[in-house]
Amino acid sequence: MGLIAYTNCRVIGLFVFESLVASDVRNSTKEEVMKRAGPKHKYFVVIAGVMSFMVSAMLVLAQRDDIAAGRMAGEQDARANVKGREWLAAGCLFGPLGLAAAYVYEPSPPSTRLLGKSEEYVTAYSEAYKATAQSIQKSKALTGCITGCVTNIVLGGIGLIVAFATVWK
Numbered sequence: 619m620g621l622i623a624y625t626n627c628r629v630i631g632l633f634v635f636e637s638l639v640a641s642d643v644r645n646s647t648k649e650e651v652m653k654r655a656g657p658k659h660k661y662f663v664v665i666a667g668v669m670s671f672m673v674s675a676m677l678v679l680a681q682r683d684d685i686a687a688g689r690m691a692g693e694q695d696a697r698a699n700v701k702g703r704e705w706l707a708a709g710c711l712f713g714p715l716g717l718a719a720a721y722v723y724e725p726s727p728p729s730t731r732l733l734g735k736s737e738e739y740v741t742a743y744s745e746a747y748k749a750t751a752q753s754i755q756k757s758k759a760l761t762g763c764i765t766g767c768v769t770n771i772v773l774g775g776i777g778l779i780v781a782f783a784t785v786w787k
Contacts, residue, residue: 691743696747705720706765710769716763720759
């Protein structure tokens with residue numbers, strides 16, 4: 619990026635310099651032209667350099683905005699699309715198997731949301747979608763697994779109490 623900015627700076631500066639002294643350049647030596655131009659050339663080169671760096675900075679900032687927009691959209695869509703109740707039920711009913719499924723299954727983002735978007739946006743969206751969706755899956759499946767285990771312990775304890783009460787009667 620710095621080389622591009624420097625090259626742009628030199629090209630713009632030389633263009634401005636030639637336009638300032640073009641009428642006097644034809645029949646003069648290089649030293650005479652530089653003497654007549656004086657510090658004007660240096661100022662225009664500096665201004666052209668600053669403008670070139672500003673354009674480069676705007677391109678970088680625009681790319682960052684595109685990436686941030688992709689991340690936000692991916693996270694929002696993942697929250698809307700992931701069915702937390704199903705992962706909670708899988709963890710509750712299947713215990714560790716439901717939890718393992720949440721860790722293994724990798725959701726894929728909807729391709730319709732990515733049509734016509736830049737490569738940076740698509741990458742940021744996909745990564746954010748997958749990370750958020752897996753986070754939701756894992757947390758819901760873990761909650762279901764813990765709930766299922768506690769429920770089984772409580773119901774097993776009640777079953778043992780009832781069994782011992784009927785035997786010792």
